[in-house]
Amino acid sequence: MDDLTALREFRAEVPDAAPEQLAEVRNRWTSAAESDTARRPRTTPATIGGRSWRAGPSRVGWGLAAAGGLAVVVSLAAVAVQGDYGSAPAPAARPPAVTTVSSTQVVLAMATKAEARTPEHPRPDQWIYLKSLVPHGDGSGKVQYRAVEDWWRVDGTKTARLGDSGKVEVSPAGLEGDDRSPAQFTSYLQSLPTEPKALLNRIYQDSGESAGSTRDEKAFSEILVLLRDATIISPQMNAALLRALTLIPDIRTTPDVVDVAGRHGVGISQVRADGTREELILDSASGAYLGFRSLVEDAAKMAATFQSMASQAPPKVVSSPSGSVVRESRVTPSPPTVHDGEVLHAGARVATAVVNKAGQRP
Amino acid sequence: MFARLSTPTDDDASLIERSVAEPELFGMLYERHAAAIHRYVTRRLGNVVADDVVADTFLIAFRGRARYDPARRTAGPWLYGIASNLVAKHRRAEIRLYRACLRTGTDPVAEPYTDRVEARVLSAGWQRPLAGALARLSAKDRDVLLLIAWAELSYEQVAQALDIPIGTVRSRLNRARRKVQSALNGINPMTLNEEFPRG
Numbered sequence: 182m183d184d185l186t187a188l189r190e191f192r193a194e195v196p197d198a199a200p201e202q203l204a205e206v207r208n209r210w211t212s213a214a215e216s217d218t219a220r221r222p223r224t225t226p227a228t229i230g231g232r233s234w235r236a237g238p239s240r241v242g243w244g245l246a247a248a249g250g251l252a253v254v255v256s257l258a259a260v261a262v263q264g265d266y267g268s269a270p271a272p273a274a275r276p277p278a279v280t281t282v283s284s285t286q287v288v289l290a291m292a293t294k295a296e297a298r299t300p301e302h303p304r305p306d307q308w309i310y311l312k313s314l315v316p317h318g319d320g321s322g323k324v325q326y327r328a329v330e331d332w333w334r335v336d337g338t339k340t341a342r343l344g345d346s347g348k349v350e351v352s353p354a355g356l357e358g359d360d361r362s363p364a365q366f367t368s369y370l371q372s373l374p375t376e377p378k379a380l381l382n383r384i385y386q387d388s389g390e391s392a393g394s395t396r397d398e399k400a401f402s403e404i405l406v407l408l409r410d411a412t413i414i415s416p417q418m419n420a421a422l423l424r425a426l427t428l429i430p431d432i433r434t435t436p437d438v439v440d441v442a443g444r445h446g447v448g449i450s451q452v453r454a455d456g457t458r459e460e461l462i463l464d465s466a467s468g469a470y471l472g473f474r475s476l477v478e479d480a481a482k483m484a485a486t487f488q489s490m491a492s493q494a495p496p497k498v499v500s501s502p503s504g505s506v507v508r509e510s511r512v513t514p515s516p517p518t519v520h521d522g523e524v525l526h527a528g529a530r531v532a533t534a535v536v537n538k539a540g541q542r543p
Numbered sequence: 544m545f546a547r548l549s550t551p552t553d554d555d556a557s558l559i560e561r562s563v564a565e566p567e568l569f570g571m572l573y574e575r576h577a578a579a580i581h582r583y584v585t586r587r588l589g590n591v592v593a594d595d596v597v598a599d600t601f602l603i604a605f606r607g608r609a610r611y612d613p614a615r616r617t618a619g620p621w622l623y624g625i626a627s628n629l630v631a632k633h634r635r636a637e638i639r640l641y642r643a644c645l646r647t648g649t650d651p652v653a654e655p656y657t658d659r660v661e662a663r664v665l666s667a668g669w670q671r672p673l674a675g676a677l678a679r680l681s682a683k684d685r686d687v688l689l690l691i692a693w694a695e696l697s698y699e700q701v702a703q704a705l706d707i708p709i710g711t712v713r714s715r716l717n718r719a720r721r722k723v724q725s726a727l728n729g730i731n732p733m734t735l736n737e738e739f740p741r742g
Contacts, residue, residue, distance in 0.1 A: 184720050184723040184724045184727055185691075185692055185720070187669050187673050187723070187727060188673065188688070188689075188692040188693070188723065189692055189693070191586075191650075191653075191670060191673055191674070192586040192650065192652050192653045194653045194656040194657050195582055195585050195586050195590075195652065195653060195656055196582070196656060197578045197579075197581070197582055198577075198578060198581045198582065198585070198590075198593075202581075202594070203577050203578060203581065205594070206577065206581070206594050206597050206598050207570070207573055207577070207598075207601075209594070209598040210573075210598040210599070210601045210602040210605065211570065213602050214566065214569070214602060214605045214606075217605075217606070305649075336649075365651075365654075367647065368643045368647065368649065368651040368654070371642070371643045371646055371647065372639040372640070372642075372643050372651070
Protein backbone atom coordinates (compact mmCIF):
# COMPACT_ATOMS: atom_id res chain seq x y z
CA MET A 182 0.00 0.00 0.00
CA ASP A 183 1.17 3.52 -0.82
CA ASP A 184 2.47 5.27 2.28
CA LEU A 185 0.38 8.43 1.97
CA THR A 186 -2.79 6.46 1.30
CA ALA A 187 -2.14 4.30 4.36
CA LEU A 188 -1.47 7.41 6.43
CA ARG A 189 -4.66 9.11 5.29
CA GLU A 190 -6.64 6.01 6.23
CA PHE A 191 -4.95 5.65 9.59
CA ARG A 192 -7.28 7.01 12.29
CA ALA A 193 -9.60 8.29 9.56
CA GLU A 194 -12.45 6.97 11.75
CA VAL A 195 -11.92 9.98 14.01
CA PRO A 196 -14.95 12.19 13.29
CA ASP A 197 -15.29 15.94 13.56
CA ALA A 198 -15.97 16.87 17.16
CA ALA A 199 -19.63 17.28 18.06
CA PRO A 200 -20.88 20.90 18.15
CA GLU A 201 -21.44 20.64 21.91
CA GLN A 202 -17.84 19.55 22.44
CA LEU A 203 -16.54 22.43 20.33
CA ALA A 204 -18.79 24.85 22.22
CA GLU A 205 -17.38 23.58 25.50
CA VAL A 206 -13.79 24.03 24.23
CA ARG A 207 -14.74 27.49 23.03
CA ASN A 208 -15.98 28.46 26.47
CA ARG A 209 -12.69 27.38 27.98
CA TRP A 210 -10.52 29.76 26.00
CA THR A 211 -13.00 32.62 25.60
CA SER A 212 -13.44 32.93 29.35
CA ALA A 213 -9.68 33.44 29.70
CA ALA A 214 -9.68 35.81 26.73
CA GLU A 215 -12.58 37.79 28.21
CA SER A 216 -10.82 38.23 31.49
CA ASP A 217 -7.74 39.42 29.54
CA THR A 218 -9.75 42.19 27.95
CA ALA A 219 -11.65 42.92 31.16
CA ARG A 220 -8.41 43.62 32.95
CA ARG A 221 -7.48 46.32 30.44
CA PRO A 222 -10.65 48.38 30.07
CA ARG A 223 -8.84 51.65 29.39
CA THR A 224 -6.64 50.45 26.56
CA THR A 225 -9.49 48.74 24.77
CA PRO A 226 -12.55 50.77 25.73
CA ALA A 227 -14.91 49.67 22.98
CA THR A 228 -13.90 46.06 22.85
CA ILE A 229 -16.50 44.36 24.93
CA GLY A 230 -19.30 46.91 24.91
CA GLY A 231 -21.62 44.69 26.90
CA ARG A 232 -21.77 42.13 24.11
CA SER A 233 -21.00 38.55 24.67
CA TRP A 234 -18.77 36.90 22.14
CA ARG A 235 -19.33 33.45 23.47
CA ALA A 236 -21.52 31.00 21.68
CA GLY A 237 -24.84 30.46 23.39
CA PRO A 238 -27.70 32.59 24.49
CA SER A 239 -26.75 33.75 27.95
CA ARG A 240 -24.17 36.25 28.94
CA VAL A 241 -21.83 35.09 31.64
CA GLY A 242 -21.15 37.67 34.32
CA TRP A 243 -17.66 39.07 34.60
CA GLY A 244 -17.17 37.40 37.94
CA LEU A 245 -17.87 34.03 36.43
CA ALA A 246 -15.80 34.80 33.39
CA ALA A 247 -12.86 35.64 35.61
CA ALA A 248 -13.33 32.39 37.49
CA GLY A 249 -13.42 30.57 34.17
CA GLY A 250 -10.19 32.27 33.23
CA LEU A 251 -8.61 30.96 36.36
CA ALA A 252 -9.76 27.48 35.46
CA VAL A 253 -8.05 27.77 32.09
CA VAL A 254 -4.85 28.91 33.74
CA VAL A 255 -5.02 25.91 36.02
CA SER A 256 -5.64 23.60 33.10
CA LEU A 257 -2.67 25.08 31.24
CA ALA A 258 -0.49 24.31 34.21
CA ALA A 259 -1.87 20.79 34.35
CA VAL A 260 -1.16 20.30 30.65
CA ALA A 261 2.42 21.38 31.11
CA VAL A 262 2.93 18.76 33.77
CA GLN A 263 0.99 16.01 31.99
CA GLY A 264 2.95 16.47 28.83
CA ASP A 265 6.04 15.25 30.56
CA TYR A 266 4.98 12.00 32.22
CA GLY A 267 8.27 10.22 32.01
CA SER A 268 10.20 12.83 33.91
CA ALA A 269 7.56 14.12 36.30
CA PRO A 270 8.87 16.55 38.88
CA ALA A 271 10.56 14.97 41.84
CA PRO A 272 8.22 14.36 44.76
CA ALA A 273 8.02 17.23 47.21
CA ALA A 274 9.96 16.94 50.43
CA ARG A 275 8.29 14.53 52.82
CA PRO A 276 9.15 12.67 55.97
CA PRO A 277 11.80 10.02 55.37
CA ALA A 278 10.42 6.75 54.11
CA VAL A 279 10.26 3.99 56.64
CA THR A 280 9.42 1.19 54.25
CA THR A 281 11.63 -1.43 55.77
CA VAL A 282 14.31 -3.16 53.77
CA SER A 283 12.74 -6.52 54.48
CA SER A 284 9.26 -5.53 53.25
CA THR A 285 10.81 -4.09 50.10
CA GLN A 286 12.63 -7.40 49.57
CA VAL A 287 9.40 -9.34 50.02
CA VAL A 288 7.57 -7.27 47.39
CA LEU A 289 10.52 -7.41 44.99
CA ALA A 290 10.59 -11.19 45.33
CA MET A 291 6.85 -11.27 44.47
CA ALA A 292 7.62 -9.11 41.42
CA THR A 293 10.26 -11.58 40.24
CA LYS A 294 7.76 -14.43 40.55
CA ALA A 295 5.05 -12.49 38.74
CA GLU A 296 7.46 -11.69 35.94
CA ALA A 297 8.18 -15.40 35.34
CA ARG A 298 4.53 -16.11 34.49
CA THR A 299 3.57 -17.14 30.94
CA PRO A 300 1.94 -14.20 29.12
CA GLU A 301 -1.60 -14.56 27.75
CA HIS A 302 -2.68 -13.30 24.34
CA PRO A 303 -6.43 -13.85 23.99
CA ARG A 304 -8.11 -13.19 20.65
CA PRO A 305 -10.53 -10.23 20.41
CA ASP A 306 -13.48 -12.63 20.04
CA GLN A 307 -12.69 -14.57 23.19
CA TRP A 308 -14.04 -13.89 26.66
CA ILE A 309 -12.45 -13.36 30.03
CA TYR A 310 -14.18 -15.33 32.75
CA LEU A 311 -13.95 -13.79 36.19
CA LYS A 312 -15.31 -15.15 39.43
CA SER A 313 -14.98 -12.87 42.40
CA LEU A 314 -16.21 -12.50 45.94
CA VAL A 315 -17.85 -9.19 46.67
CA PRO A 316 -19.35 -7.75 49.88
CA HIS A 317 -23.04 -8.35 50.24
CA GLY A 318 -25.20 -6.97 53.01
CA ASP A 319 -27.93 -9.36 54.14
CA GLY A 320 -29.68 -6.81 56.31
CA SER A 321 -28.27 -8.13 59.56
CA GLY A 322 -25.60 -5.41 59.59
CA LYS A 323 -22.92 -8.00 59.23
CA VAL A 324 -21.08 -8.02 55.91
CA GLN A 325 -21.27 -11.29 53.99
CA TYR A 326 -19.46 -12.15 50.79
CA ARG A 327 -20.97 -13.77 47.78
CA ALA A 328 -19.56 -15.01 44.50
CA VAL A 329 -20.33 -13.21 41.26
CA GLU A 330 -19.43 -14.53 37.83
CA ASP A 331 -18.78 -12.18 34.91
CA TRP A 332 -17.60 -12.56 31.37
CA TRP A 333 -16.03 -9.73 29.40
CA ARG A 334 -15.54 -9.99 25.70
CA VAL A 335 -11.89 -9.20 25.01
CA ASP A 336 -12.67 -6.60 22.32
CA GLY A 337 -14.80 -4.76 24.84
CA THR A 338 -18.06 -4.92 22.86
CA LYS A 339 -20.06 -7.12 25.25
CA THR A 340 -20.28 -8.21 28.84
CA ALA A 341 -22.18 -11.06 30.39
CA ARG A 342 -23.06 -12.05 33.90
CA LEU A 343 -24.77 -14.85 35.68
CA GLY A 344 -28.20 -13.48 36.57
CA ASP A 345 -30.10 -14.30 39.74
CA SER A 346 -32.22 -16.78 37.79
CA GLY A 347 -29.08 -18.74 36.96
CA LYS A 348 -29.17 -17.74 33.29
CA VAL A 349 -26.27 -16.06 31.52
CA GLU A 350 -27.28 -12.55 30.48
CA VAL A 351 -25.27 -11.00 27.65
CA SER A 352 -25.49 -7.25 27.18
CA PRO A 353 -23.67 -4.63 25.10
CA ALA A 354 -20.75 -3.24 27.06
CA GLY A 355 -22.38 -0.44 28.99
CA LEU A 356 -19.33 0.97 30.64
CA GLU A 357 -20.31 2.84 33.74
CA GLY A 358 -18.14 5.07 35.84
CA ASP A 359 -14.53 4.18 35.41
CA ASP A 360 -15.20 0.61 34.32
CA ARG A 361 -13.01 -0.25 31.41
CA SER A 362 -13.30 -3.13 29.00
CA PRO A 363 -10.44 -5.65 28.99
CA ALA A 364 -9.24 -4.18 25.68
CA GLN A 365 -9.27 -0.63 27.00
CA PHE A 366 -7.56 -1.79 30.14
CA THR A 367 -4.93 -3.61 28.13
CA SER A 368 -4.28 -0.50 26.02
CA TYR A 369 -3.95 1.59 29.13
CA LEU A 370 -1.59 -0.88 30.78
CA GLN A 371 0.52 -1.00 27.63
CA SER A 372 0.75 2.76 27.61
CA LEU A 373 2.45 2.72 31.01
CA PRO A 374 6.23 2.67 31.39
CA THR A 375 7.74 -0.46 32.96
CA GLU A 376 10.63 1.33 34.62
CA PRO A 377 9.39 1.45 38.25
CA LYS A 378 10.24 5.08 38.99
CA ALA A 379 8.73 6.37 35.73
CA LEU A 380 5.71 4.14 36.34
CA LEU A 381 5.14 5.53 39.83
CA ASN A 382 5.47 9.08 38.51
CA ARG A 383 2.84 8.29 35.89
CA ILE A 384 0.58 6.75 38.52
CA TYR A 385 0.94 9.86 40.66
CA GLN A 386 -0.29 11.82 37.63
CA ASP A 387 -3.17 9.51 36.79
CA SER A 388 -4.49 8.72 40.27
CA GLY A 389 -6.04 12.08 41.16
CA GLU A 390 -9.51 10.51 41.37
CA SER A 391 -8.44 7.49 43.37
CA ALA A 392 -9.33 6.94 47.00
CA GLY A 393 -6.99 8.46 49.53
CA SER A 394 -6.11 11.76 51.14
CA THR A 395 -2.50 12.05 49.98
CA ARG A 396 -0.60 11.44 46.78
CA ASP A 397 0.91 8.24 48.17
CA GLU A 398 -2.47 6.95 49.35
CA LYS A 399 -4.01 7.62 45.94
CA ALA A 400 -1.11 5.90 44.20
CA PHE A 401 -1.44 2.82 46.42
CA SER A 402 -5.19 2.65 45.69
CA GLU A 403 -4.54 3.02 41.98
CA ILE A 404 -2.00 0.20 41.87
CA LEU A 405 -4.31 -2.00 43.93
CA VAL A 406 -7.18 -1.33 41.51
CA LEU A 407 -4.98 -1.95 38.46
CA LEU A 408 -3.86 -5.30 39.84
CA ARG A 409 -7.40 -6.16 40.92
CA ASP A 410 -9.06 -5.36 37.59
CA ALA A 411 -6.40 -6.23 35.06
CA THR A 412 -7.45 -9.75 34.19
CA ILE A 413 -4.97 -9.78 31.32
CA ILE A 414 -1.68 -8.21 32.29
CA SER A 415 1.75 -8.79 30.87
CA PRO A 416 4.16 -10.40 33.33
CA GLN A 417 6.46 -7.37 32.88
CA MET A 418 3.74 -4.86 33.75
CA ASN A 419 2.56 -6.95 36.69
CA ALA A 420 6.13 -6.97 38.03
CA ALA A 421 6.59 -3.26 37.30
CA LEU A 422 3.48 -2.36 39.33
CA LEU A 423 4.79 -4.33 42.29
CA ARG A 424 8.23 -2.70 41.99
CA ALA A 425 6.55 0.73 41.84
CA LEU A 426 4.78 -0.15 45.11
CA THR A 427 8.13 -0.51 46.86
CA LEU A 428 8.91 3.13 46.00
CA ILE A 429 5.87 4.39 47.92
CA PRO A 430 6.94 5.29 51.47
CA ASP A 431 5.68 3.37 54.49
CA ILE A 432 4.57 0.17 52.80
CA ARG A 433 4.41 -2.85 55.08
CA THR A 434 4.25 -6.53 54.41
CA THR A 435 2.68 -9.27 56.47
CA PRO A 436 3.96 -12.76 55.69
CA ASP A 437 0.70 -14.64 56.19
CA VAL A 438 -2.77 -13.17 55.79
CA VAL A 439 -6.04 -14.82 54.82
CA ASP A 440 -8.32 -13.39 52.13
CA VAL A 441 -12.14 -13.57 52.16
CA ALA A 442 -11.99 -16.76 50.14
CA GLY A 443 -9.92 -18.34 52.93
CA ARG A 444 -6.69 -18.46 50.98
CA HIS A 445 -3.35 -17.66 52.57
CA GLY A 446 -1.12 -15.08 50.96
CA VAL A 447 1.33 -12.23 51.48
CA GLY A 448 -0.18 -8.92 52.58
CA ILE A 449 1.20 -5.62 51.28
CA SER A 450 -0.41 -2.73 53.09
CA GLN A 451 -0.49 0.99 53.70
CA VAL A 452 -1.77 2.71 56.84
CA ARG A 453 -3.97 5.68 55.95
CA ALA A 454 -4.33 9.07 57.55
CA ASP A 455 -7.98 8.23 58.37
CA GLY A 456 -7.01 5.34 60.63
CA THR A 457 -7.66 2.57 58.14
CA ARG A 458 -5.26 0.18 56.43
CA GLU A 459 -5.53 -0.91 52.80
CA GLU A 460 -4.10 -4.31 52.05
CA LEU A 461 -3.30 -6.08 48.82
CA ILE A 462 -3.03 -9.88 49.06
CA LEU A 463 -0.78 -11.84 46.70
CA ASP A 464 -0.27 -15.55 46.22
CA SER A 465 3.08 -16.26 47.82
CA ALA A 466 4.03 -18.93 45.26
CA SER A 467 3.24 -17.03 42.04
CA GLY A 468 2.97 -13.37 43.05
CA ALA A 469 -0.52 -13.34 41.46
CA TYR A 470 -3.27 -11.08 42.78
CA LEU A 471 -5.64 -12.84 45.19
CA GLY A 472 -7.66 -10.08 46.84
CA PHE A 473 -7.71 -6.98 48.98
CA ARG A 474 -8.92 -5.89 52.39
CA SER A 475 -9.66 -2.63 54.09
CA LEU A 476 -9.09 -2.86 57.85
CA VAL A 477 -9.36 -0.71 60.93
CA GLU A 478 -5.83 0.16 61.97
CA ASP A 479 -6.66 2.70 64.67
CA ALA A 480 -10.30 2.77 65.78
CA ALA A 481 -9.97 6.00 67.78
CA LYS A 482 -8.41 7.84 64.87
CA MET A 483 -11.03 6.50 62.52
CA ALA A 484 -13.85 7.65 64.77
CA ALA A 485 -12.27 11.13 64.94
CA THR A 486 -11.98 11.28 61.14
CA PHE A 487 -15.56 10.19 60.78
CA GLN A 488 -16.79 12.89 63.15
CA SER A 489 -14.86 15.67 61.48
CA MET A 490 -16.20 14.56 58.08
CA ALA A 491 -19.75 14.44 59.39
CA SER A 492 -19.53 17.94 60.86
CA GLN A 493 -18.34 19.30 57.49
CA ALA A 494 -21.12 17.64 55.53
CA PRO A 495 -23.87 19.98 54.36
CA PRO A 496 -27.17 19.69 56.22
CA LYS A 497 -29.54 17.21 54.69
CA VAL A 498 -32.38 18.67 52.63
CA VAL A 499 -35.59 16.68 52.56
CA SER A 500 -38.91 17.23 50.85
CA SER A 501 -41.97 17.41 53.05
CA PRO A 502 -45.11 15.60 51.90
CA SER A 503 -46.69 18.93 50.86
CA GLY A 504 -43.83 19.49 48.42
CA SER A 505 -42.15 22.34 50.25
CA VAL A 506 -38.51 21.84 51.04
CA VAL A 507 -37.61 21.47 54.68
CA ARG A 508 -34.08 22.02 55.82
CA GLU A 509 -33.06 19.53 58.47
CA SER A 510 -30.91 20.74 61.28
CA ARG A 511 -27.38 19.43 61.26
CA VAL A 512 -27.01 16.30 63.32
CA THR A 513 -23.66 14.74 63.98
CA PRO A 514 -24.17 11.02 63.70
CA SER A 515 -22.62 8.91 66.36
CA PRO A 516 -19.28 7.46 65.25
CA PRO A 517 -19.43 3.87 64.08
CA THR A 518 -18.37 1.35 66.62
CA VAL A 519 -15.35 -0.38 65.22
CA HIS A 520 -12.43 -2.16 66.75
CA ASP A 521 -8.81 -2.42 65.72
CA GLY A 522 -8.18 -5.09 63.12
CA GLU A 523 -11.81 -5.30 61.97
CA VAL A 524 -12.28 -5.88 58.24
CA LEU A 525 -14.38 -3.08 56.74
CA HIS A 526 -14.42 -4.11 53.13
CA ALA A 527 -12.79 -6.84 51.09
CA GLY A 528 -12.86 -8.65 47.81
CA ALA A 529 -11.16 -11.58 46.15
CA ARG A 530 -10.59 -12.90 42.67
CA VAL A 531 -11.46 -16.55 42.95
CA ALA A 532 -10.88 -17.57 39.36
CA THR A 533 -10.07 -16.05 36.00
CA ALA A 534 -9.56 -17.67 32.61
CA VAL A 535 -9.79 -17.08 28.88
CA VAL A 536 -12.80 -18.93 27.41
CA ASN A 537 -14.44 -19.05 23.98
CA LYS A 538 -18.05 -18.23 24.84
CA ALA A 539 -20.01 -16.20 27.36
CA GLY A 540 -21.29 -18.53 30.05
CA GLN A 541 -18.41 -20.96 29.61
CA ARG A 542 -16.40 -21.83 32.72
CA PRO A 543 -12.79 -23.02 32.71
CA MET B 544 -26.46 45.43 17.49
CA PHE B 545 -25.02 43.06 14.92
CA ALA B 546 -24.22 45.83 12.45
CA ARG B 547 -20.53 45.70 13.12
CA LEU B 548 -20.21 41.96 13.06
CA SER B 549 -18.00 40.60 10.38
CA THR B 550 -19.57 39.07 7.30
CA PRO B 551 -18.67 35.53 6.34
CA THR B 552 -16.94 36.78 3.19
CA ASP B 553 -14.21 38.51 5.18
CA ASP B 554 -11.01 36.55 4.88
CA ASP B 555 -9.13 35.41 7.99
CA ALA B 556 -6.52 38.16 7.74
CA SER B 557 -8.99 41.03 7.84
CA LEU B 558 -11.01 39.29 10.53
CA ILE B 559 -7.92 38.98 12.74
CA GLU B 560 -6.94 42.56 12.01
CA ARG B 561 -10.35 43.85 13.07
CA SER B 562 -10.36 41.58 16.14
CA VAL B 563 -7.57 43.65 17.67
CA ALA B 564 -10.13 46.38 18.33
CA GLU B 565 -13.14 44.04 18.50
CA PRO B 566 -11.98 40.88 20.26
CA GLU B 567 -15.32 39.14 19.91
CA LEU B 568 -14.69 38.82 16.16
CA PHE B 569 -11.99 36.31 17.00
CA GLY B 570 -14.79 33.88 17.83
CA MET B 571 -15.56 33.66 14.11
CA LEU B 572 -12.05 32.45 13.44
CA TYR B 573 -12.75 29.66 15.91
CA GLU B 574 -15.98 28.76 14.08
CA ARG B 575 -14.04 28.49 10.84
CA HIS B 576 -11.08 26.42 11.96
CA ALA B 577 -11.84 24.66 15.27
CA ALA B 578 -13.38 21.48 13.85
CA ALA B 579 -10.47 20.77 11.49
CA ILE B 580 -7.80 21.52 14.08
CA HIS B 581 -9.62 19.52 16.73
CA ARG B 582 -9.79 16.50 14.44
CA TYR B 583 -6.11 16.82 13.55
CA VAL B 584 -5.05 16.98 17.21
CA THR B 585 -7.41 14.13 18.10
CA ARG B 586 -5.73 11.95 15.48
CA ARG B 587 -2.40 12.66 17.11
CA LEU B 588 -3.28 12.63 20.82
CA GLY B 589 -6.81 11.31 21.31
CA ASN B 590 -10.06 13.06 22.01
CA VAL B 591 -9.56 14.19 25.60
CA VAL B 592 -6.16 15.83 25.28
CA ALA B 593 -7.38 17.46 22.05
CA ASP B 594 -9.81 19.62 24.02
CA ASP B 595 -6.97 21.08 26.07
CA VAL B 596 -4.70 21.58 23.09
CA VAL B 597 -7.37 23.26 20.96
CA ALA B 598 -8.47 25.59 23.78
CA ASP B 599 -4.84 26.54 24.37
CA THR B 600 -4.20 26.98 20.62
CA PHE B 601 -6.97 29.56 20.32
CA LEU B 602 -6.05 31.32 23.55
CA ILE B 603 -2.44 31.67 22.37
CA ALA B 604 -3.61 32.77 18.92
CA PHE B 605 -5.98 35.30 20.48
CA ARG B 606 -3.20 36.76 22.59
CA GLY B 607 -0.93 36.98 19.53
CA ARG B 608 -3.57 38.34 17.13
CA ALA B 609 -2.01 41.84 16.96
CA ARG B 610 1.18 40.33 15.54
CA TYR B 611 -0.53 38.31 12.81
CA ASP B 612 0.96 38.81 9.33
CA PRO B 613 -1.98 40.17 7.26
CA ALA B 614 -0.29 39.01 4.04
CA ARG B 615 -1.40 35.49 4.97
CA ARG B 616 -5.04 35.51 3.94
CA THR B 617 -5.92 32.18 5.55
CA ALA B 618 -5.04 31.57 9.19
CA GLY B 619 -4.99 27.76 8.98
CA PRO B 620 -1.18 27.38 8.79
CA TRP B 621 -0.72 29.82 11.70
CA LEU B 622 -3.18 27.88 13.88
CA TYR B 623 -1.73 24.48 12.90
CA GLY B 624 1.71 25.84 13.77
CA ILE B 625 0.59 26.84 17.27
CA ALA B 626 -1.18 23.50 17.68
CA SER B 627 1.99 21.66 16.56
CA ASN B 628 4.03 23.38 19.26
CA LEU B 629 1.47 22.34 21.86
CA VAL B 630 1.32 18.77 20.53
CA ALA B 631 5.10 18.62 20.98
CA LYS B 632 4.60 18.95 24.74
CA HIS B 633 2.72 15.65 24.63
CA ARG B 634 5.37 13.83 22.60
CA ARG B 635 5.67 10.88 24.97
CA ALA B 636 1.91 10.42 25.17
CA GLU B 637 1.68 10.54 21.38
CA ILE B 638 4.38 7.90 20.97
CA ARG B 639 2.79 5.69 23.59
CA LEU B 640 -0.45 5.69 21.59
CA TYR B 641 1.35 4.62 18.40
CA ARG B 642 3.20 1.93 20.32
CA ALA B 643 -0.01 0.62 21.87
CA CYS B 644 -1.35 0.21 18.33
CA LEU B 645 1.88 -1.44 17.21
CA ARG B 646 1.75 -3.99 20.03
CA THR B 647 -1.94 -4.84 20.06
CA GLY B 648 -3.15 -4.10 16.54
CA THR B 649 -5.93 -2.09 18.18
CA ASP B 650 -5.51 1.63 18.03
CA PRO B 651 -6.55 3.44 21.23
CA VAL B 652 -7.26 6.67 19.32
CA ALA B 653 -9.56 5.18 16.67
CA GLU B 654 -11.09 2.49 18.86
CA PRO B 655 -13.85 4.63 20.44
CA TYR B 656 -15.14 5.46 16.95
CA THR B 657 -15.02 1.95 15.56
CA ASP B 658 -18.02 -0.35 15.84
CA ARG B 659 -16.59 -3.41 14.25
CA VAL B 660 -13.33 -3.82 16.06
CA GLU B 661 -12.65 -7.28 14.77
CA ALA B 662 -13.16 -6.38 11.13
CA ARG B 663 -10.76 -3.51 11.47
CA VAL B 664 -8.13 -5.53 13.27
CA LEU B 665 -8.28 -8.24 10.63
CA SER B 666 -8.39 -6.04 7.55
CA ALA B 667 -5.80 -3.52 8.55
CA GLY B 668 -2.58 -5.39 8.99
CA TRP B 669 -0.74 -2.31 7.72
CA GLN B 670 -1.73 -0.27 10.76
CA ARG B 671 0.79 -1.89 13.05
CA PRO B 672 3.91 -1.23 10.97
CA LEU B 673 2.59 2.24 10.17
CA ALA B 674 2.06 3.07 13.85
CA GLY B 675 5.51 1.70 14.61
CA ALA B 676 7.05 3.92 11.94
CA LEU B 677 5.23 7.00 13.27
CA ALA B 678 6.53 6.24 16.76
CA ARG B 679 10.10 6.09 15.49
CA LEU B 680 10.09 9.27 13.40
CA SER B 681 11.77 12.34 14.79
CA ALA B 682 9.27 14.86 16.14
CA LYS B 683 10.15 17.35 13.38
CA ASP B 684 9.75 14.82 10.58
CA ARG B 685 6.46 13.62 12.04
CA ASP B 686 5.08 17.18 12.21
CA VAL B 687 5.78 17.73 8.51
CA LEU B 688 4.43 14.34 7.44
CA LEU B 689 1.19 14.65 9.39
CA LEU B 690 0.54 18.27 8.44
CA ILE B 691 0.69 17.08 4.81
CA ALA B 692 -1.19 13.79 5.19
CA TRP B 693 -3.75 14.68 7.87
CA ALA B 694 -4.11 18.48 7.87
CA GLU B 695 -3.76 18.51 4.06
CA LEU B 696 -1.56 21.61 4.05
CA SER B 697 0.57 22.44 1.01
CA TYR B 698 4.39 22.44 1.27
CA GLU B 699 4.28 26.21 1.44
CA GLN B 700 1.67 26.20 4.21
CA VAL B 701 3.71 23.67 6.21
CA ALA B 702 6.73 25.95 5.82
CA GLN B 703 4.64 28.85 7.19
CA ALA B 704 3.14 26.76 9.99
CA LEU B 705 6.48 25.50 11.28
CA ASP B 706 8.46 28.59 10.29
CA ILE B 707 11.03 26.61 8.26
CA PRO B 708 12.26 26.95 4.65
CA ILE B 709 10.29 25.08 2.01
CA GLY B 710 13.40 23.01 1.14
CA THR B 711 13.44 21.73 4.71
CA VAL B 712 9.80 20.73 4.38
CA ARG B 713 10.71 18.67 1.31
CA SER B 714 13.69 16.96 2.89
CA ARG B 715 11.84 16.13 6.11
CA LEU B 716 8.88 14.81 4.15
CA ASN B 717 11.12 12.64 1.95
CA ARG B 718 12.88 11.18 4.96
CA ALA B 719 9.62 10.52 6.81
CA ARG B 720 7.96 8.95 3.79
CA ARG B 721 10.90 6.63 3.14
CA LYS B 722 10.75 5.36 6.70
CA VAL B 723 7.01 4.79 6.50
CA GLN B 724 7.35 3.04 3.12
CA SER B 725 10.09 0.81 4.48
CA ALA B 726 7.95 -0.13 7.44
CA LEU B 727 4.99 -0.92 5.18
CA ASN B 728 7.23 -3.05 2.95
CA GLY B 729 8.58 -4.88 5.97
CA ILE B 730 12.03 -3.41 5.50
CA ASN B 731 13.92 -2.19 8.51
CA PRO B 732 14.66 1.47 7.76
CA MET B 733 17.70 1.37 10.00
CA THR B 734 19.50 -0.80 7.46
CA LEU B 735 18.97 1.67 4.61
CA ASN B 736 21.62 4.09 3.57
CA GLU B 737 20.64 7.24 5.45
CA GLU B 738 21.51 9.82 2.83
CA PHE B 739 18.81 12.33 2.17
CA PRO B 740 18.73 15.74 0.54
CA ARG B 741 18.89 18.56 3.04
CA GLY B 742 16.84 21.71 2.75
